[in-house]
Amino acid sequence: MVLTIDVGNSNTTIGLFRQDGTLVFRSVLPTYKSATQDQWAIQLLDVFRLHGASVADTSGIMISSVVPPVTAAICGAAEFVAGKKPMVMGPGVKTGLNIKSDLHAQLGSDIVAFSVAAIARYPSPLIVIDMGTAITMSLLQGNSYEGCIIMPGVRVAVEALSQAAAELPHISIEAPESLLGHNTVNAMRSGVVYGNASMIDGMIDRIEADSGMSIASIIATGTAVPDILKHCRHSIVYNADLLLDGLFLIYQKNQALRHRRM
Secondary structure (H helix, E strand, C coil): CCCCCCCCCEEEEEECCCCCCCEEEEEEEHHHHHHHCCCCCCCHHHHHHHHHCCHHHEEEEEEEEECHHHHHHHHHHHHHHHHHCECCCCCCCCCCCCCCCHHHHHHHHHHHHHHHHHHHHHCEEEEEECCCCEEEEEEEEECCEEEEEECHHHHHHHHHHHHCCCCCCCCCCCCCCCCCCCHHHHHHHHHHHHHHHHHHHHHHHHHHHCCCCCCEEEEEECCHHHHHHHCCCCCCECCHHHHHHHHHHHHHHHHHHHHHHH
16 A cells, blocks of 8 residues: 655645545545654554554555645655655656646646646546645646736635734634625625635636636635535535545556666
8 A cells, every 4th residue: 555645834634545546545634844754654654553554565665745844754754654665746756747847846746746647537627626734726738838817815814814903703604504604704794704705716717818718627625625616606626635636646557657667
């Protein structure tokens, strides 16, 4: 089995795949930037126990991290508990993705991973929306990554608003009963939910107009997606496992290339 780990700014997502690509389990943990290798090892072992899986069955490990302080600790932890040296997204890892970027190294490994999965699974041209700490919208055509838009994440924007305005409270992200709020909390909820839905709809329209492409698929992933998606006017497919799926596909591709050279 292949262990896949995505270290994001807010959450770390762990997935275990069978060799045929079936996802055995998916688990989400908070990303603790100060956690030691031993702490990550304990959490990994606990995740396997929680899902009734055996860490001894792990044949390979693929890791993506956009949090440098965590990368070494979690790589060491994964190698310690599984006895396999992880493959880490970065230079030297073959993805098959043609990245149209001024500096390839600036494109997050998480974006590369879910782009590979999206291209493999959905009709092109397509837009991938990732809603986490930041909201990213990526345009893909064939095997080419055409470019990206980055915006503040839903939770980041809400927390910034509450911190900067003394009389605005911290709120949960959920749609109010009506568009126009009749109290502060519902007014904020309307702005967050319908405002972000309108932003996503508007940016999709702008991407289509700017690129001159008729978008065949719009895919969304990330923890903040479901509360916003159902209020968008465009038809958007939600795939919670898109990034893990991409890590699995990239691992398989690199293993096949390695065996070919032997």
